[in-house]
Amino acid sequence: MTATIHLEKHFPVLLNELVSIISPLYGGTFIDCTFGAGGYSKKILEETSNSVIALDRDSSVKGSALQLYSKYKQRFKFYNIKFSDLDQIKSDNIRGIIFDLGYSLSQISDLDRGISFKSKGILDMRMGLNDFSCDKVISKMSQQNLYKIFKYFGEEKYAKPISKKIEQLRKNKKIKTENLVEIIESIKKNKRGKHVATKIFQALRIFVNNEVSELINGLIKAYNILPIGSVMAVVTFHSIEDKIVKYFFKEYSETKNSSRYLPKSSSNKKYFNVTKRKPITPSFNEIRINHPSRSGKLRFAFKIEDGCNFKNFIEKFSYLREIENLNFDD
Ligand SMILES: C[S@@+](CC[C@H](N)C(=O)[O-])C[C@H]1O[C@@H](n2cnc3c(N)ncnc32)[C@H](O)[C@@H]1O
Numbered sequence: 001m002t003a004t005i006h007l008e009k010h011f012p013v014l015l016n017e018l019v020s021i022i023s024p025l026y027g028g029t030f031i032d033c034t035f036g037a038g039g040y041s042k043k044i045l046e047e048t049s050n051s052v053i054a055l056d057r058d059s060s061v062k063g064s065a066l067q068l069y070s071k072y073k074q075r076f077k078f079y080n081i082k083f084s085d086l087d088q089i090k091s092d093n094i095r096g097i098i099f100d101l102g103y104s105l106s107q108i109s110d111l112d113r114g115i116s117f118k119s120k121g122i123l124d125m126r127m128g129l130n131d132f133s134c135d136k137v138i139s140k141m142s143q144q145n146l147y148k149i150f151k152y153f154g155e156e157k158y159a160k161p162i163s164k165k166i167e168q169l170r171k172n173k174k175i176k177t178e179n180l181v182e183i184i185e186s187i188k189k190n191k192r193g194k195h196v197a198t199k200i201f202q203a204l205r206i207f208v209n210n211e212v213s214e215l216i217n218g219l220i221k222a223y224n225i226l227p228i229g230s231v232m233a234v235v236t237f238h239s240i241e242d243k244i245v246k247y248f249f250k251e252y253s254e255t256k257n258s259s260r261y262l263p264k265s266s267s268n269k270k271y272f273n274v275t276k277r278k279p280i281t282p283s284f285n286e287i288r289i290n291h292p293s294r295s296g297k298l299r300f301a302f303k304i305e306d307g308c309n310f311k312n313f314i315e316k317f318s319y320l321r322e323i324e325n326l327n328f329d330d
Contacts, residue, residue: 010105011290012039013235014298017280018098019043021233021300024050028095031055031225033083033218036104038064041076051075053089057082058107058128082129084217086225095230097222101215102237103127103205105292115205117197119177125208134208136328138175143167145326152323153212153240154203161187162200202238212320215241219248220310223271226303232272233300242279242297244317249274249301251316252308271308272301 012018018040022030027049032041035054038061044050045068052075054065065078081088083099107127108116114124114134123134141149143163150159165183169175175183181197188196206212222232236242253272279297287294 010037013293013296014282017298022096022231029091029093031097034100035061038068045072054078055081055083084214086221094227097226097232099234101241114177117181117201121176123177125205127209134204139170140328142330148323149207150200150203153206154199156199158187210324212324215244228303231302235296235298237295245299248313251312271305273304274301
């Protein structure tokens with residue numbers, strides 16, 4: 001039997017694997033798009049020839065950023081911006097851009113933020129730099145829209161009865177985190193493994209934080225500022241994120257119509273070199289020490305060509321962006 005170790009600090013997921021891919025030993029500037037507790041940034045800065053530009057939408061990480069700044073001075077810069085604004089970053093000699101999606105332990109364990117279903121009180125779920133909180137979604141969104149959010153972002157089988165029960169209950173009282181969990185528990189049977197509320201909470205977090213558009217825009221902008229020969233690496237934690245990243249690298253790294261009788265079109269051009277098709281996942285030992293790492297998947301690619309327009313990529317996931325753009329007045 002394996003015991004799960006309960007964590008008090010954030011452990012960077014797949015750190016050794018990431019380091020072996022981005023090879024910080026050779027020196028250069030790395031962009032850490034998801035600074036969090038700074039685990040990746042710290043590791044990269046251990047090599048004296050490296051610089052890190054770190055971003056995070058959550059202003060509460062500024063304390064950890066300040067610590068790194070006092071130690072590494074001009075080799076480290078931090079910006080409190082979303083990675084969809086990556087084009088604001090200007091730098092020479094970028095060797096790699098990394099994303100570690102999802103939530104840090106401090107965000108999940110801050111129960112006032114209502115990110116976890118273990119929280120109590122007002123549903124918030126904002127990571128930082130948001131337009132609205134989850135409370136507004138649960139109290140104002142129509143039942144039909146809640147259903148779509150739960151179905152597409154949570155892949156939740158019980159999206160309809162859950163959204164109907166929310167609509168019914170909110171007529172009489174404010175739905176707080178614990179009430180939402182009760183609603184879900186009254187509809188779904190508790191099975192071993194994942195908590196019954198996992199999918200609905202995932203769906204709401206994606207919606208509140210615009211995670212799909214953030215990721216799509218972040219990946220495209222990362223490609224645009226990355227020099228040829230440099231690497232992009234992304235760690236995902238749920239199937240929607242992974243589907244997007246997998247498509248992004250695969251679609252632009254393969255020569256599809258490879259018949260020698262057909263003219264070469266620009267859509268057949270390769271923009272990435274993907275050396276490993278399958279994602280890298282945490283070892284048994286890492287999962288034992290850091291249980292939240294169990295759903296992590298690391299994918300990476302080297303940029304080999306400029307000029308990609310990402311038309312197919314944008315079209316492919318437009319159905320998810322439509323859900324993100326659902327209106328409170330519909
Ligand atoms: C899993 S944590 C990163 C942990 C980090 N790699 C470490 O080793 O400590 C993810 C971080 O990304 C940030 N984040 C998520 N989406 C973001 C976005 N669109 N733009 C900027 N930061 C984002 C979150 O606020 C969170 O702090």
